[in-house]
Amino acid sequence: MRSIIKIMATAKQLWPLYLGIVIGAIAIAVTSLMTPFVIARATDTVVGIVEGRGGAVSTLIWLAVALLVINLANSAISNLTGFWGDLMATRLRVILSQRYFHKLLRLPQRYYDNELTGTLISRLNRSITSITDFLQMFSNSFFPMLITVFAVLGISLFYSPWLALLLILIYPTFVWLTTLTSKRWQVWEHQKNEHYDIAGGRFAEVIGQMRVVKSFVTERRELDKFSGHYDAAVGLTREQSAFWHRMDLARRGVLDVVFFAIYAIIFVQTAQGQYSLGVMVMLIQLVTMARQPVTSMSYLVDTTQRAIAGSHEYFKVMNEIDEPNNPLEAQPSATVEWTDEDPVVAFRDVNFGYGDDDGDLVLKDIDLEINRGERVAFVGESGGGKTTLVNLIMKLYPATSGEIRVYGQSVRDVPTEELRREIGVVFQDASLFSGTIRENMAYGIADVTDEQLETAARRANALGFINGLKDRFDTEIGERGVKLSGGQKQRLSVARALLKDAPVLILDEATSSLDTKSERAVQAGLEELMEGRTTLIIAHRLSTISTVDRIVTLREGRIDEIGTPAELATTGGIYAELLALQGSTRKADKARLLAYDITS
Numbered sequence: 025m026r027s028i029i030k031i032m033a034t035a036k037q038l039w040p041l042y043l044g045i046v047i048g049a050i051a052i053a054v055t056s057l058m059t060p061f062v063i064a065r066a067t068d069t070v071v072g073i074v075e076g077r078g079g080a081v082s083t084l085i086w087l088a089v090a091l092l093v094i095n096l097a098n099s100a101i102s103n104l105t106g107f108w109g110d111l112m113a114t115r116l117r118v119i120l121s122q123r124y125f126h127k128l129l130r131l132p133q134r135y136y137d138n139e140l141t142g143t144l145i146s147r148l149n150r151s152i153t154s155i156t157d158f159l160q161m162f163s164n165s166f167f168p169m170l171i172t173v174f175a176v177l178g179i180s181l182f183y184s185p186w187l188a189l190l191l192i193l194i195y196p197t198f199v200w201l202t203t204l205t206s207k208r209w210q211v212w213e214h215q216k217n218e219h220y221d222i223a224g225g226r227f228a229e230v231i232g233q234m235r236v237v238k239s240f241v242t243e244r245r246e247l248d249k250f251s252g253h254y255d256a257a258v259g260l261t262r263e264q265s266a267f268w269h270r271m272d273l274a275r276r277g278v279l280d281v282v283f284f285a286i287y288a289i290i291f292v293q294t295a296q297g298q299y300s301l302g303v304m305v306m307l308i309q310l311v312t313m314a315r316q317p318v319t320s321m322s323y324l325v326d327t328t329q330r331a332i333a334g335s336h337e338y339f340k341v342m343n344e345i346d347e348p349n350n351p352l353e354a355q356p357s358a359t360v361e362w363t364d365e366d367p368v369v370a371f372r373d374v375n376f377g378y379g380d381d382d383g384d385l386v387l388k389d390i391d392l393e394i395n396r397g398e399r400v401a402f403v404g405e406s407g408g409g410k411t412t413l414v415n416l417i418m419k420l421y422p423a424t425s426g427e428i429r430v431y432g433q434s435v436r437d438v439p440t441e442e443l444r445r446e447i448g449v450v451f452q453d454a455s456l457f458s459g460t461i462r463e464n465m466a467y468g469i470a471d472v473t474d475e476q477l478e479t480a481a482r483r484a485n486a487l488g489f490i491n492g493l494k495d496r497f498d499t500e501i502g503e504r505g506v507k508l509s510g511g512q513k514q515r516l517s518v519a520r521a522l523l524k525d526a527p528v529l530i531l532d533e534a535t536s537s538l539d540t541k542s543e544r545a546v547q548a549g550l551e552e553l554m555e556g557r558t559t560l561i562i563a564h565r566l567s568t569i570s571t572v573d574r575i576v577t578l579r580e581g582r583i584d585e586i587g588t589p590a591e592l593a594t595t596g597g598i599y600a601e602l603l604a605l606q607g608s609t610r611k612a613d614k615a616r617l618l619a620y621d622i623t624s
């Protein structure tokens with residue numbers, strides 16, 4: 025419950041709505057409670073007239089008018105409160121979703137290594153829906169319920185202490201029984217949510233990689249797996265719901281017995297002349313009103329438990345530790361004085377592992393300096409740590425030990441935003457977003473002119489194909505750029521890096537997918553991009569490696585050799601081996617090249 029209060033407190037700008045809803049709910053309860061009194065008066069008046077004991081028909085008309093006014097007021101307030109409730113729920117959803125997204129954007133890369141996109145989305149939806157549902161239900165039902173219960177208790181105490189005693193006993197007993205049931209119910213709910221999360225995670229992955237699914241013809245298998253989780257959830261619901269309803273039947277049975285006693289008391293005491301017929305009608309109406317909160321208790325407890333679980337899930341994400349000085353948190357004043365000194369990038373005794381165990385180090389004792397304007401290629405077996413090495417420069421992960429410096433500044437101390445502004449990246453898979461070519465090229469850059477766009481596109485060798493498109497720079501490229509060819513996507517991503525114009529460039533070469541012509545077109549763009557920049561290349565082509573200033577070879581996470589292509593061609597190391605394998609048609613040689621992710 026504390027977590028729900030915490031959520032309300034974090035959205036305290038909504039207090040006028042909270043207050044309005046509570047006042048509205050009270051007014052609804054009061055107007056509802058007035059009806060039985062008016063009906064009691066009307067009943068007694070009717071009985072008086074029928075039995076010839078006096079009373080005027082005009083009084084009855086006025087009482088009917090009073091009922092009309094009360095009902096109209098009740099309807100008006102209900103609708104107004106309902107409107108406020110909708111507004112509150114929507115605004116709360118917006119606030120919570122924005123905070124969730126804000127939080128996700130601040131989390132370190134490591135967090136995403138362990139989570140599926142679809143799971144994150146499904147959790148967000150579930151937790152926020154359960155919280156807003158609860159608050160809406162709570163504000164609309166809880167206060168009227170509380171007022172009704174107290175009013176009914178007070179009135180029945182006035183007329184009959186036995187009646188009041190029975191009613192007083194019912195409420196705590198019912199809440200206690202419902203809470204007991206709810207504990208077991210929660211365990212099932214948790215298991216169901218796990219199935220939904222796994223299914224949701226897979227769903228998003230499958231939709232995102234539909235081409236793979238189609239090419240491997242795994243539609244049936246994916247559907248079966250997905251359905252399996254939902255079937256499991258149905259199985260769990262069967263147990264959960266059967267248990268809940270069995271218990272509810274028992275609870276209501278007890279309730280029916282108690283209400284049998286209450287009605288019997290009212291009937292007998294009226295027959296004994298303790299109340300007038302009007303009072304009897306009023307008591308029956310009030311008792312019926314008192315019964316309703318008890319029966320809706322199941323729903324109340326159920327919604328509350330869901331909201332508690334949802335708010336725990338929400339806070340679990342919100343309490344994750346942020347990436348150190350993430351751009352969304354960094355203070356704008358923290359600007360860095362970049363020096364002109366060499367080396368531009370330096371690794372000093374760097375060790376790194378993705379896990380907590382020292383035995384799982386991916387990079388070991390890395391000592392390396394890269395100077396201004398240098399082109400350095402990283403070569404090593406697939407999984408040898410090349411990508412990891414550049415990830416550390418971008419501070420996507422912190423080094424386990426040792427130090428990485430960029431322009432003489434330790435990346436640990438430099439604000440992440442400042443650091444990442446200095447580094448341009450061209451990813452192996454182009455990594456575009458849905459939207460237009462213009463939006464993709466100008467991603468992360470404010471105020472790009474058409475001229476700048478054209479220049480970047482021309483230099484990246486992309487202007488030709490862009491001009492051939494009907495809407496040119498305003499062409500929609502589809503999710504992750506599916507409407508473009510591999511080479512076109514690569515050239516766009518080169519153009520994007522050109523516009524970013526960062527002095528340090530990380531280039532993860534696209535491995536295959538491109539035919540010779542496209543590859544040449546992309547290569548020409550890359551040459552333009554590398555001009556005058558310090559470039560670190562995760563190399564996948566011998567032709568690229570042979571033209572760099574220095575090659576760094578990695579073997580089992582350690583630097584094996586560093587030297588110019590000419591030097592390393594004769595040392596008998598990895599590069600020399602690759603050169604020897606070049607052009608060979610032997611199966612074993614081809615496999616060896618493949619192990620290095622190298623194409624000639």
Ligand SMILES: Nc1ncnc2c1ncn2[C@@H]1O[C@H](COP(=O)(O)OP(=O)(O)OP(=O)(O)O)[C@@H](O)[C@H]1O
Nearest residue numbers: 137378386404405406407408409410411412413621
């Ligand atoms: N996010 C991660 N979490 C845990 N382990 C990882 C993660 N990313 C990579 N690894 C592991 O770290 C090792 C190095 O991976 P890395 O991606 O750096 O290799 P690479 O040399 O770039 O390989 P490739 O040329 O195939 O892309 C691999 O054994 C890999 O399994």
